[in-house]
Amino acid sequence: MKKFIFLFTAIFCLQISFAQKSKTYNDSIKAFQKTYVTSHEVVKTADRKFFRFYPADKTYAIQCSFEKSTDTTVVVMKTSGKKIPQKDFIRYGKLIFTIHDTALQLTVYQSKLQTPLTKDYLFIPFADVTSGDETYGSGRNIDLLITDIKNNTALADFNKAYNPYCVYSDGYNCPIPPRENYLVVAIKAGEKTFAKKH
Structure with missing residues (x-):
């Protein structure tokens, strides 16, 4: 009986621990989204209610293998x-x-024009099955820093995928993801289409 109580208590504590970790991650994504909305450079305050996001889903925060390009x-x-x-x-x-039992890869890019402010900045534009339906037709972006790559691994968190500025206003020159970064799965994470046309 004592063993049963101990085992039950251990399992219960583990469940609470996992729930707390999940909640902590979900809270961090909500905080990220809030900061993203309130500090957006293009969308004015009155229109910020039109931002839409998928619910946070930790399965889309993926630890990836990284291969440096030659x-x-x-x-x-x-x-x-x-x-x-x-x-x-x-x-x-x-x-x-x-992801979704499908082996995938994304090319990570670096701007040819380097400045002291952008030298560590990496850019991952991508499109997926949701593009043109639930998300922006030309694709979305993920940011990465060179320092985020450690021991040939890097975290790709699609919950932080965001739309380019051309979604919200004319006059921007947003890169369109190359064919090699088209994913054959639906990435139901990150920012959705903006709920107001410009």
Whole structure:
């Protein structure tokens, strides 16, 4: 009987521990979304009620293998704008992961134009099965820093996927994800389509 009580207590404590960890993660995503909305540079305060997000889902925070690229070829990405119809990037590496039992990879890019402020900044534009339906048609972005890559691994948190500025206003030149970053699964995490047209 004592063993049963001990086992039951241990399982109960583990469940509470897992729930607290899950809640902590969900709370962190809610805080991220709140900061994202209240500090957005393009969307004015009156229109911030039109932001929409998927519920936080930790299964979309994926620890990926990272492979550094040796390819120095410049990747010319088309943009959504007319003033700057294309932007130049370099393949920094790729993230390799599995989601929904599907093996996938995403190319990680670095801008060809480097400044002291952007030298550690990496860019992951992607499109998926939700693009053009629940999410922006041309795709979304995830940010990464070089310092986020440790021991050839990096976290890709799709709960922090966000829309490019061209979703909210004309006049922006947003890179369109290359074909190699089109995912054949639905990424139901991060920012959805904006609920107001511009």
